[in-house]
Amino acid sequence: MQLYGYFRSSAAFRVRIALNLKQLDYDSAFIHLRRGDQSQPAFLGVNPQGLVPALEIDGQTLIQSLAILEYLDETHPEPPLLPPDAAGRARVRALAQIVACDIHPINNLRVLRYLHRPLGHDQTAIETWYNHWIDSGFRALEGLLAGDKRTGAFCHGDRPGLADIALVPQVVNAERYRLDVHPYPNITRIFATCMKLDAFAAAHPERQPDREE
Amino acid sequence: MQLYGYFRSSAAFRVRIALNLKQLDYDSAFIHLRRGDQSQPAFLGVNPQGLVPALEIDGQTLIQSLAILEYLDETHPEPPLLPPDAAGRARVRALAQIVACDIHPINNLRVLRYLHRPLGHDQTAIETWYNHWIDSGFRALEGLLAGDKRTGAFCHGDRPGLADIALVPQVVNAERYRLDVHPYPNITRIFATCMKLDAFAAAHPERQPDREE
Numbered sequence A, B: 001m002q003l004y005g006y007f008r009s010s011a012a013f014r015v016r017i018a019l020n021l022k023q024l025d026y027d028s029a030f031i032h033l034r035r036g037d038q039s040q041p042a043f044l045g046v047n048p049q050g051l052v053p054a055l056e057i058d059g060q061t062l063i064q065s066l067a068i069l070e071y072l073d074e075t076h077p078e079p080p081l082l083p084p085d086a087a088g089r090a091r092v093r094a095l096a097q098i099v100a101c102d103i104h105p106i107n108n109l110r111v112l113r114y115l116h117r118p119l120g121h122d123q124t125a126i127e128t129w130y131n132h133w134i135d136s137g138f139r140a141l142e143g144l145l146a147g148d149k150r151t152g153a154f155c156h157g158d159r160p161g162l163a164d165i166a167l168v169p170q171v172v173n174a175e176r177y178r179l180d181v182h183p184y185p186n187i188t189r190i191f192a193t194c195m196k197l198d199a200f201a202a203a204h205p206e207r208q209p210d211r212e213e
Helices: A010-021 A065-075 A086-100 A109-116 A123-146 A162-176 A185-195 B010-021 B065-075 B086-100 B109-116 B123-146 B162-176 B185-195
Strands: A002-005 A027-030 A054-057 A060-063 B002-005 B027-030 B054-057 B060-063
Touching (some): A002 A010, A010 A065, A010 A162, A060 A065, A065 B086, A086 A162, A086 B060, A086 B065, A109 A123, A123 A162, A123 A185, A123 B109, A162 A185, B002 B010, B010 B065, B010 B162, B060 B065, B065 B162, B086 B123, B086 B162, B109 B123, B123 B162, B162 B185
Parallel strands (some): A002 A027, B002 B027
Antiparallel strands (some): A002 A054, B054 B060
């Protein structure tokens, strides 16, 4: 099993967490996004979309982090990343998608680059953009976590799952862009709980072999 | 069952298609996004994220279109929206997520509005942005469809499913922004096949009661 990733990619970070939770061993291929490895023919042969992560597993290449997480959960059910009931699964998937659809893609490197060029925005405008979308999503998430009895030590009950896997890398990004996270007490509490677990801590960008400043 | 939607919302369009394919009756509540209904307390009480769709079903409110589609498929399995094998499901979810994560959110109304104000871009720059992200995603999708024997009359085999449900509204958006879709022959072929089905055609924005110019 080989994971194509980049230390700072949130989507790759999610897959690293899931592989750790499932205790699955994997090799890593490092795709240097800032240098443009993702647009080279070698990687486009792996993933024509030119994005990480991609996971080679069971004789095929999977792309899109949420699809990979669902596959891992179906093929390696323990520990489960989704609750046993349909309503719970819908809740957890929705929480994960608030991050994975409505925050992260808008703040993806390729989008930030487009804001810089051709659109001509400076770093301050780009940071404001970045934190605007995190704040918008985190406010919704915080409300949904605070207002639901199914929230426990983690986003859903007392076991880490898909929603936590999506949330933690986004909080790391928020910290990196110095967003004040105090307005989101459930999010910061759950983040701290997750980071005490090896599966999350070992997946952190700062602990990856391809880490750079 | 009540669907909170807007005729022009791609994400609501997806849910309309799925409800039609599953032959589920529903009532509609129309949330006028251009007028700002989604930010009013009445709707924030339904969905704190202030986005459509939201679906009231089985005594709960579900949000996030892909999570809703998975819930509908789990609770009303016929006809299935996902293939029976894990590898097929991973493929179909990934194709859907290319649209739902990597195209649609970047072109969402709230993002286009942010480009206009505070960022100050005009309609031409916004249309260029819009089509840039569709083209980027469609090129990847086209390659993945063309290069895989599992592609059939639809994105995956000869039955419509989750990937087609994500794709069709995005093609409608591309047409609306006058993107030349000739570079994507598999996408346009599958789109035409889908639009011959009542479940897709009846869900089209132009056929919704809240339709406006």
